[in-house]
Amino acid sequence: MTSILIIGGGGMLGQGLARALAASGSLAGRTIDLLTLFDVMTAAAPSGPVSVEVSAGDLAAGGAAERLIEGRPQIIYHLAAVVSGEAERDFDKGYRVNLDGTQILFEAIRAEHLRSGYCPRVVFASSLAVFGAPLPDVIGDDQVLTPMTSYGTQKAIGELLLADYSRRGFFDGIGLRLPTICIRPGKPNAAASGFFSGILREPLAGEEAVLPVNPAVRHWFASPRAAVGYLLHAAELDTRALGGRRNLTMPGISATVADEIEALRRVAGDEAVALIRHEPDPAIEAIISTWPKAFDTRRALDLGFRPDASFTAIVETYLEDHAQDAPQ
Amino acid sequence: MTSILIIGGGGMLGQGLARALAASGSLAGRTIDLLTLFDVMTAAAPSGPVSVEVSAGDLAAGGAAERLIEGRPQIIYHLAAVVSGEAERDFDKGYRVNLDGTQILFEAIRAEHLRSGYCPRVVFASSLAVFGAPLPDVIGDDQVLTPMTSYGTQKAIGELLLADYSRRGFFDGIGLRLPTICIRPGKPNAAASGFFSGILREPLAGEEAVLPVNPAVRHWFASPRAAVGYLLHAAELDTRALGGRRNLTMPGISATVADEIEALRRVAGDEAVALIRHEPDPAIEAIISTWPKAFDTRRALDLGFRPDASFTAIVETYLEDHAQDAPQ
Structure with a gap:
C-alpha cells in the first residue's frame, strides 16, 4: 500500500x-x-x-x-x-x-x-x-x-x-x-514558450495561431x-x-519550429499549416534566443527515462489523447 | 565620499x-x-x-x-x-x-x-x-x-x-x-581546512602542530x-x-601539503618542520579528498585579480604581517 x-x-x-x-x-x-x-x-x-x-x-x-x-x-x-x-x-x-x-x-x-x-x-x-x-x-x-x-x-x-x-x-x-511540454492541451498560459504548442494545438482545432519567432528556432520537447x-x-x-x-x-526531441510545422503538415495537412500566421515579436525572440536547443541526456537515458520517438509522434500522441478537441 | x-x-x-x-x-x-x-x-x-x-x-x-x-x-x-x-x-x-x-x-x-x-x-x-x-x-x-x-x-x-x-x-x-586562506592568523576555527594553516602557523610560533592528512594532498590557497x-x-x-x-x-596557489612543508623549511628551517606531527584522521581525510586541487581562473585573472607569487611568498607574507607572533 x-x-x-x-x-x-x-x-x-x-x-x-x-x-x-x-x-x-x-x-x-x-x-x-x-x-x-x-x-x-x-x-x-x-x-x-x-x-x-x-x-x-x-x-x-x-x-x-x-x-x-x-x-x-x-x-x-x-x-x-x-x-x-x-x-x-x-x-x-x-x-x-x-x-x-x-x-x-x-x-x-x-x-x-x-x-x-x-x-x-x-x-x-x-x-x-x-x-x-x-x-x-x-x-x-x-x-x-x-x-x-x-x-x-x-x-x-x-x-x-x-x-x-x-x-x-x-x-x-x-x-x-x-x-518544454508540447503539445500543451487547453488554453495558452503565461509562459513565453506558449507558442511552441499554440502553433500546433490551435491549427489542429481549426483555429488560427500566431508564430512570434523565426522558424529556424530550435528547442527541446517532450x-x-x-x-x-x-x-x-x-x-x-x-x-x-x-x-x-x-x-x-530529461530526454527529449530537439526540433525547430520548421520541424514542428512539417510534423503538423504530415499529420493534418496544408490547410492546418495555413492557419499559422508569422508575426515576429522581438521581445519573445530575445527571450527564446537564449534558450537551450538540444541536450545529450546520457545520465537520464542510462537510468531508463524514455523520450518520445519523434516530433511527429508528439503530434500523433496529442491527437490520440485529445481526439475530442479536433474539428473533424 | x-x-x-x-x-x-x-x-x-x-x-x-x-x-x-x-x-x-x-x-x-x-x-x-x-x-x-x-x-x-x-x-x-x-x-x-x-x-x-x-x-x-x-x-x-x-x-x-x-x-x-x-x-x-x-x-x-x-x-x-x-x-x-x-x-x-x-x-x-x-x-x-x-x-x-x-x-x-x-x-x-x-x-x-x-x-x-x-x-x-x-x-x-x-x-x-x-x-x-x-x-x-x-x-x-x-x-x-x-x-x-x-x-x-x-x-x-x-x-x-x-x-x-x-x-x-x-x-x-x-x-x-x-x-582556502593560508596562513590564517590566530586560533584554529571549526573548519575542516584548519590544519592547512595550523601546520605552518604553530611551528612558526615554536609550537607543535598536527597534520591529519597525507602530505600528497593538494589544495588551492591565498x-x-x-x-x-x-x-x-x-x-x-x-x-x-x-x-x-x-x-x-579567485586565483590562488595550487600546493600540496608537502609543498607547504617545504616552504616552511625554506623560511623557518628543519626545526620548524620537526614540530609537525603526522596523525592521520580518516574523517578529515575523507572530507578533504573531495576538495578541489587546482583551478584555471582565466576570467578572474583577465579581470585583474592578482594572486600570491608562490607558496613561499604566502609564508613570508604571514611573517611580515605577524612578526610579533614568531618566537625569535
Whole structure:
C-alpha cells in the first residue's frame, strides 16, 4: 500500500500524472491506497479505482505544508510553480511560491523525519530555465547552471536544496529538468514558450495561431505523455544510481519550429499549416534566443527515462489523447 | 565620499579588509567617510583616518538588515557565515545564517532600491565548497556546481540570488569564491581546512602542530593579504565586464601539503618542520579528498585579480604581517 501526494496536482502535468496513477492503481509495484492532489485551486479528481483527496491552499502559507505531510505520503511530487513569465513580472510572487514554498515543504518533511524517521521519495519538477546563454549547441550533463530568469534561479535553488536534503537523509529526492511540454492541451498560459504548442494545438482545432519567432528556432520537447512517464519512472527508480547528483536533464526531441510545422503538415495537412500566421515579436525572440536547443541526456537515458520517438509522434500522441478537441 | 559596510567585519577577512580600508582612507578613488563593521560580536575598530562604526547583532533577526541599509552604504561586503564544519553539524544554524541571512540582506537592499533607486555594489564571499567530487584536476570557470556540504549548498544559493538580484538591477553584485586562506592568523576555527594553516602557523610560533592528512594532498590557497586584495578589487572593477556571470573563482596557489612543508623549511628551517606531527584522521581525510586541487581562473585573472607569487611568498607574507607572533 502506498500513499501519493501531488503538489501542483491541478496543473497540466499534475492532472496527467493523477489520471495515469488513478488508472493504473499502483506505482513501483505497490497498490496506491490514497492519492492527494493539492493546488491553489481545487483540482479535478481523476476517475479510477484509487481513493482521491483534493485540497486547495497556498503551500507557502503557515501550516499548509505540515498538514500535507501529516499523513506521511511515501511519494511526494512537487510540481507547483509560478511559470517563468509570471515569475519575471512579479518578483515577490515568484520567490514566494517557487522558492519559499519549496523550502517550506522540504522543512515540513525534515521535521517529520526528525520526529519519526519518515523519508519519502520526493520528485521535484525543475526546468531547462536553470541553463542560460552562452550555451553549446548540445548541452551535456555537466553544464554549469547560469539561469537568466528569476524562475530559472528559483528552480536552480530548488535543485540545490533537494540535493542537500537528500544527502542529509531527510528525504530521497530526485529533480527532473523537464523539456518544454508540447503539445500543451487547453488554453495558452503565461509562459513565453506558449507558442511552441499554440502553433500546433490551435491549427489542429481549426483555429488560427500566431508564430512570434523565426522558424529556424530550435528547442527541446517532450509530449505530456512522455513527461508523465518521466514522473512515474522517477518514483520507481533506485536513487542509489544517482550518486550525489540528484538532478537530471530529461530526454527529449530537439526540433525547430520548421520541424514542428512539417510534423503538423504530415499529420493534418496544408490547410492546418495555413492557419499559422508569422508575426515576429522581438521581445519573445530575445527571450527564446537564449534558450537551450538540444541536450545529450546520457545520465537520464542510462537510468531508463524514455523520450518520445519523434516530433511527429508528439503530434500523433496529442491527437490520440485529445481526439475530442479536433474539428473533424 | 563613500560609505562602506562590512557584514562579518569581526572575522579574519573582515578585520583585514577593515584595516586596509582604514589605512588607505579611500576606495575606487573616493574618500571613505564612514566604515561600518557589523558582526555577531563587537568587532575591533581599525585605526586610521576613517570614521568607523561598529555594531553587533544577528543579520537574520528582524530589522537588523534594514537598519544596516538605512544609511545607504555605497559598498557592502557580505562576508558573514557559519563555517563549513559548523554548518554541517548544525543544519538549522547554517541555513539560518548562511541562507536566510543572505536573503534578508538582499531583500533589505531591494526594498531600499524600490524606495529610492539605491543600487550599491555588493561583494559576496562565496567558497570553493560550491564544487563537489568528482572534479577534474584543474577546474575551469565553467565547472558545474555540485556542493557536497550544506555550507557549499548555502554559498551556491547565495551566488544564484546575487546573480538574479544583480540582473534585476536591485544591486550591482559580484561573488568571489575565495581560495582556502593560508596562513590564517590566530586560533584554529571549526573548519575542516584548519590544519592547512595550523601546520605552518604553530611551528612558526615554536609550537607543535598536527597534520591529519597525507602530505600528497593538494589544495588551492591565498594569503589573507591576497584575499583582501581580491575584496578591494571587487569593489573597484567595472562589473559590466562580468556579463551575466556575477560569480568568479579567485586565483590562488595550487600546493600540496608537502609543498607547504617545504616552504616552511625554506623560511623557518628543519626545526620548524620537526614540530609537525603526522596523525592521520580518516574523517578529515575523507572530507578533504573531495576538495578541489587546482583551478584555471582565466576570467578572474583577465579581470585583474592578482594572486600570491608562490607558496613561499604566502609564508613570508604571514611573517611580515605577524612578526610579533614568531618566537625569535
